[in-house]
Amino acid sequence: MKLSIVIPAYNEGPTIHEILNLIDAVQLVGGIEKEIIIVNDCSTDNTEAAVQRYMSEHPNVPIVYHAHAVNMGKGAALHTGIRVATGEYVVIQDADLEYDPEEYNVLLKPVIKGFADVVFGSRFMGGRPHRILFFWHSIGNKWLTQLSNGFNNLNLTDMETCYKLFRRDIIQGLKLEEKRFGFEPEVTAKVARVKDVRIYEVGISYYGRTYAEGKKIGWRDGVRAIYCIIKYGLFA
Template identity: 45%
Template sequence: MKVSVIIPVYNEFATVEPAVRAVLAVNEADEIILVDDGSTDGTRDLYPAIQALDESIIRIILHEKNQGKGAAVRTGFAEASGDIFLIQDADLEYDPRDYPALLRPIMEGRAAVVYGSRFRGGPTKTMFFWHMVGNKMLTFVTNIVYNTILTDMETCYKVFRADVVRDIPLRSRGFEFEPEITSKVLKRGHRIYEVPISYNGREFEEGKKLNPWREGPKALYYLLKYRFVD
């Protein structure tokens, strides 16, 4: 099965090239699609050198202006040609060495959707307390509303059999992509398979963008909204 790794990028000058090198090193990706969502920090100047790392599988797509992570992932889904889609952030918080464990349930036909959980026992750098609280609250609501037992709804590492997500209408532009895709996958009867992953959380001064006080209420709204509308 052909694996497409989709990497949304926004102002990741310091980490995007090491992230791509890490993806290449595990030798699991048949296609790497970087979707630059309007970077303004010099990230775009790096793309010729990044593409030269392996021109046969690396593709660069540019958004003219910043639209949000969800919009970048949707562009990646539309452009990807693989049988499996794997979402990878460009900030090195998530380790591509977890790819074999993430891909195995789909490759073996045991699942159509796999999430990597930071709360199932993998090695982790301590995350911010309020990020953890917000994550667990949103995951708890997900479990109640959609009758499931996830431990990490907000994880970056979401892996899909391509035919599952190609038929799902996605509209989110920002971080609300996480509850939207989770809600719609579960509503279509796909049980999500979780595997433990490692996590190396960034500090805000290192470029971390997610603000739980701003994004948490939005995520809660979309979890409830998509329970009743599609």
């Protein structure tokens, strides 16, 4: 079995080698292999050079590299990575250091036991470390999650989480449209409508960033998320 790890990257030159080191160090349960798919969304920093250097210095790390000619957004980068994935399962991994690859095994556990087809990693459940940051971001996240739950008849605690693991045939079978951060509510709505899908949620840690440290999502993305929840909740 193989896990495809899709990394959308935009101006992550300073940290992408660190996340790749962490991914490489993870030993997946049951001898599961890794496929690391990096999609550079037309970064304006040294992201491409950093990735190419890492690949030349670590030839045994299974990295597949793709680069967009123009910047199209995180969702578009995920579309590219998902399309070329070959593993039985696909997980999303941001290129920053907010999420810990050691927890892939936490996400995989319901899959390995035969219970789950899709697993969300929640930052708001369980006893794992969680950096304390912005009150209103927290309120907004929880409100968006509840709105999404209402439209999709789910009881998730963290719809906006990066860590989502999918059976590959399920995620590749969805027609995904959102090119920016609307990916999260869209994919949640569409996967919820897959016949007989089994969705699980597990607690994960969260080492969040401030805007000074490189966080990119903003209030406009929150407005877009509301639009996407309603659009795909009604018409997915």
